[in-house]
Amino acid sequence: MDHPTSLSSRRQFLAKASQGAASLSVLSGITLPHVHAAGSDQINIALVGCGGRGTGAASNSLGLKAQTRLIAMADVMENRLEASFNGLSNKHPDRFSVSADAKFIGFDAYKKAIDMLRPNDVVILATPPAFRWVQFQYAISKGVNVFMEKPICVDAPSGKRMLELGKQAAAKGLKVGVGLMCRHCRVRGELFDRIQQGEIGDIILGRAYRLQGPVGTCFTKPRDPKAEPSELLYQIKNFHSFLWASGGAFSDFNIHNIDEICWMKNDFPIEAKATGGRTDRGDYVDQNFDHYSVEYTFRDGTKFWLEGRNAMKTHNEFASYVHGSKGMAIISTAGHFPSKAMTFKGHNKSAKEIIWRGKQPEPNPYDLEWQDLVAAIVDNKPYSEVERGAMASLVTVMGRMSAHSGQAVTFDQLMAHDHEFAPNVDKLTLDGPAPLIADADGKYPTPYPGANGLYEYVVKGA
């Protein structure tokens, strides 16, 4: 199977997106003029998943010049919702209108929050990614715009569902942003244009590094049922540890670097060949490896290497580079922002060989992604990042699947694979069971390369 869109149409889409970024940067500094389609200037926001990023995204949305207003909040944990409520109401008192009866708790809370929106308002989906397709589907049925955090799927079946839902949302004219905020970075946008114009020649290699200390959850002791009576909420709280909830630390953290390399290459890879293991993790109660090395191959045969590691006292690097036939480019140097993007005549990061250096200071891409989404809503322009977000999420899954299974995995094989980690994620209840059950020692199945075909783990006795 080919990727869901042809290369040429993807190129056109990306070229337009890049042009859009340039014109929107002009828009971003001024008051948005257009009247909101539902009859007032106000764009109401509902927040689903009131944790760190959800609260941050809501704050970004309330910091816009457009008349945004937070009116509803939903979470499965009351303490998370209350902490977010207090933080946002203090920071944005003029834009905060969440009344006591607009705070919803539970696995169906998202429906109640979305039900408070009018068509053309926006729901923020910032739960762990397992719930993305469930909540996106409901938002589409209610005709509201969506901002959803990355990754937007955790396995191939949920990725295929997101691609299909993206088409349904576009057919309804809904505007959908996906939290790969680096795509909205203006300096990276200029780098993309320069690369497409041949400044460093044809791209022949990508390199990305997410080398850092331990991330996610690193418990050595199993869940204590007295302190954590709900296995399901324990897994949700520690979602980076569980593949069903997040796609694991690999999907959650590496997707940004994978996506920015694919952006510059203007394509998504068709194969992954990866290694990895749990050298440093010992008895950790989670499903992650602590190191991953992925060779991605694009359809023109060129490669992209991703190195991911979570270990103490090792070299730290959080950066992405591309090399062309005439030189190289820095896409990001130390995290998401500022990118400090640059191009060079040769393949060394030598001050003498600099061709171009992105203008500093760079605006915050977490604000820019909201400016772009809301500008599209106000101007009623087509706006969907779903296909691109699903593809980035899926090729991330492809790399992870290759490392966990110990097999080379093509995009076709990935898309044909039926392992859905949590097929009943839309039916979970606060007092119901978790999608993954611990064994008698309180441990969960971990990947074992070579043991289970393309399955990333198997549950004993299942």
Ligand SMILES: NC(=O)c1ccc[n+]([C@@H]2O[C@H](COP(=O)([O-])OP(=O)(O)OC[C@H]3O[C@@H](n4cnc5c(N)ncnc54)[C@H](O)[C@@H]3O)[C@@H](O)[C@H]2O)c1
């Ligand atoms: N774009 C970025 O740079 C960036 C940065 C951080 C996190 N993220 C993404 O944001 C998402 C959330 O991450 P986080 O760090 O905020 O996690 P978090 O644990 O701080 O927040 C998640 C919240 O969702 C709630 N929740 C879980 N399941 C729910 C459900 N079914 N319905 C309603 N609420 C539910 C949790 O109780 C919690 O309050 C993840 O997908 C993550 O990858 C993106």
